[in-house]
Amino acid sequence: MRIDAITLRELHMPLLRPFQTSFGVTRNRRILLVEVHSEGLTGWGECTAGERPFFSGESTDTAWQVIVNELGPMLAAESPEHGGDCPKIFRSVRGNQMAKAALENAIWDLEALREGVPLAQLLGGVHEAIPCGVSIGIESSIPELLAIVERELAAGYQRIKLKCKPGWDIEVFERVRNRWPQIMLTCDANSAYRLRDEDHLVSFDQFDLAMIEQPLWHDDFYFHSVLQRRLETPICLDESIHNRRDALAAIEMESCKIINIKLGRVGGFSEAIAVHNAALERGIPVWCGGMLESGIGRAHNVALSSLQGFTMPGDVSASARYWADDIIEPEVTVTAQGEIVIPDLPGRGYDVRTSLVERLTVRKETIRAMALVA
Numbered sequence: 001m002r003i004d005a006i007t008l009r010e011l012h013m014p015l016l017r018p019f020q021t022s023f024g025v026t027r028n029r030r031i032l033l034v035e036v037h038s039e040g041l042t043g044w045g046e047c048t049a050g051e052r053p054f055f056s057g058e059s060t061d062t063a064w065q066v067i068v069n070e071l072g073p074m075l076a077a078e079s080p081e082h083g084g085d086c087p088k089i090f091r092s093v094r095g096n097q098m099a100k101a102a103l104e105n106a107i108w109d110l111e112a113l114r115e116g117v118p119l120a121q122l123l124g125g126v127h128e129a130i131p132c133g134v135s136i137g138i139e140s141s142i143p144e145l146l147a148i149v150e151r152e153l154a155a156g157y158q159r160i161k162l163k164c165k166p167g168w169d170i171e172v173f174e175r176v177r178n179r180w181p182q183i184m185l186t187c188d189a190n191s192a193y194r195l196r197d198e199d200h201l202v203s204f205d206q207f208d209l210a211m212i213e214q215p216l217w218h219d220d221f222y223f224h225s226v227l228q229r230r231l232e233t234p235i236c237l238d239e240s241i242h243n244r245r246d247a248l249a250a251i252e253m254e255s256c257k258i259i260n261i262k263l264g265r266v267g268g269f270s271e272a273i274a275v276h277n278a279a280l281e282r283g284i285p286v287w288c289g290g291m292l293e294s295g296i297g298r299a300h301n302v303a304l305s306s307l308q309g310f311t312m313p314g315d316v317s318a319s320a321r322y323w324a325d326d327i328i329e330p331e332v333t334v335t336a337q338g339e340i341v342i343p344d345l346p347g348r349g350y351d352v353r354t355s356l357v358e359r360l361t362v363r364k365e366t367i368r369a370m371a372l373v374a
């Protein structure tokens, strides 16, 4: 397909509630969107980098630079036919997975539209509806947290994930578990613990957590495997997994028993499918993570979750949990049974509210193909 132009936008979108993890608080998202214009159609992609380089080394600003200076020009010069052509086009740029994913996913988005098939189908999806969980941040008090858990369970969500860190763990799990003995409960440390916390982490076993997500370093496999040998609770890796090889290493070393797949973290749909396939072939369950996405990234997460191996509830939840007004129409909604129904429409299945996008845009740069190839 001929690429006519690539438009980057930064949108400022305030979250309905601040979201706190072990590495910081997010109140206002700086969302980077890319539009790829080709032969009268537009594909949209979202870069899931954070405002600051805390979850990964990328940020909204680094991704903007890398897309404008490197990846955008490479893509326009190549005229890819498929989203799956992108990893090869971007190969000479190391890292920067979230920047790459924004563009690659826009090409898949465009391709689904051009072919007139649902994006989920183009990806090879099989599920018609996906089970949903919620990720609940670190709150200012346990009663406040309990009120949120109660509300999310009443809304139908099938799994509760609690962000944790030293000082916000045992007592929190105890109170939630005592009140709801039967629910699927998990925690996510975002690398807040160290080897000296091993006994402490082993004590999490008493709460029957379905998994502990990324307890140790963001770039580690070996020490997670040491920890996993002592834990009953399965470890799930998030930050450590950037590609299929990482997944294979983690599975072979038994660093984890479950894998969280995030489109941005692995560089886009192609690698996400490769990680999914590697896990599925080895009997490792996967689920789709979230990065506080706007509707574009959320729609892509919904489509990805339709693949066969996504059997555990993901962090893909309703637009209304995050935003007063999401930028897609319809918004992503969750049924009373805690499921999202995969849209059966051509493309991503959620229209972009372009006038709202325009209003939220604080920075915009359009790169025209002629300028790109010159």
Ligand code: OSB
Pocket: 055, 134, 135, 188, 190, 238, 289, 290, 291, 292, 293, 315, 316, 317
């Ligand atoms: O580790 O899964 C994570 C949000 C920002 C950065 C990292 C993570 C998260 C979440 C939120 O847990 C998931 C969501 O609801 O989008």
Ligand code: MG
Pocket: 188, 190, 213, 214, 238, 239, 260, 289
């Ligand atoms: Mg995580």
